[in-house]
Amino acid sequence: MNMTIPGAVVKDVRASLPRHKTLKYGRRKLTDIRSAALHHSATLSGSPEAFARYHVGTNGWPGIAYHFVVQKDGTIYWCNDPEVISYHVGNSNRHALGICLVGDFRKQKPTPSQIEAANRLIQHLQVQIPTMKQVLGHYEYPGYAWKNCPAFLMGTFRTNYSQFLQKTLGKVDKPKQVPVAISLNDSLLSVTGFLQEGISMLPVRAVANAAGGKVEWIAATQDVRVNGKDLNEKIVEGSAYAPAREMAAALCLQAEWDGKTQTVKLRGCVT
Incomplete structure (x- = not known):
């Protein structure tokens, strides 16, 4: 998959993150992906490496739960192939792709750089994966209404994302007609x-x-x-x-x- 995103910095860390010695995540077709699931790390700071160590060492999972991690400065870390069925939204894992914004948004707000990077990432992924039409918060998936994640209003996020698309899609992804x-x-x-x-x-x-x-x-x-x-x-x-x-x-x-x-x-x- 092409992960060159105009206006964004993407770092591929898939090969360097901690992985379980014996367990492996399952895989799927890109067409199985129906939604992007937004998370917050629920930590004031953090890194893909730290999250992977916790998910593997403490939770006993095959690897990091997220496909992408977005730092406060807007840097996007590519952590798993989209085809990987990682653990982040329970029974919906097979059809969801996980994006984590670093921060505890119960106590702080995402930075403007994070929101812009998340918008650009989702926009790019929806072009690469046309079946990924939905953008949902962790709490909007079945069985997670109790979970305050990503701890910001998804309705507002989607409205702002829609406005972002209206401004940029024709310029960034205008097809040869x-x-x-x-x-x-x-x-x-x-x-x-x-x-x-x-x-x-x-x-x-x-x-x-x-x-x-x-x-x-x-x-x-x-x-x-x-x-x-x-x-x-x-x-x-x-x-x-x-x-x-x-x-x-x-x-x-x-x-x-x-x-x-x-x-x-x-x-x-x-x-």
Whole structure:
């Protein structure tokens, strides 16, 4: 996985952290990852090495619990492969990736550098792992409502992260776009999509509105749904785009590609 993050310092410490002599964490596919789990270390200071020693030596775990640790100065430490199923959110471990911000946020606040680094890290990971749509606090996972971790309001964090995405995603991750036309039952729409790596991406709201579909924006999870179906969308300059075939399936349409005219043709019954 590429971990070069514009505007952030990332240090790869995966090979140097303490590990259990015999125990090993299980592994998963990247597509198994559904959420990023935010933690605080509950210590005024600390390091990946110190956390790993505690998790291995005291807890008897195979290795450090977190995939990433974010220091107060904004430095991001890469501690586990994303495919590693580490121990940090109980029965949800298989589908969650752990990010720990150093600090005890019952007594102090995350630094602006930490929040910015966490935002950049999550943004990067969501591009690398499209299935990781949710950003949740430790206490939001099943069985952990009692746990004051990460000890700050996740609703506020997600709102600020959403604003961060609106400002940066189009600039940082703007894809190379080849415009494509869109027709619905042989009538050209007034909007266009684009080709990205051979996949036709269509503007979600415009196409859904034209076809009579229902669009939902789930701010808490940064998720777009059409007629209740999740999409592997990309946010480009504040607008959501999704693969043509996913859009067609959600709208009960058929999608065809006309290479001569660079047009995505959507056909079927429009409600």
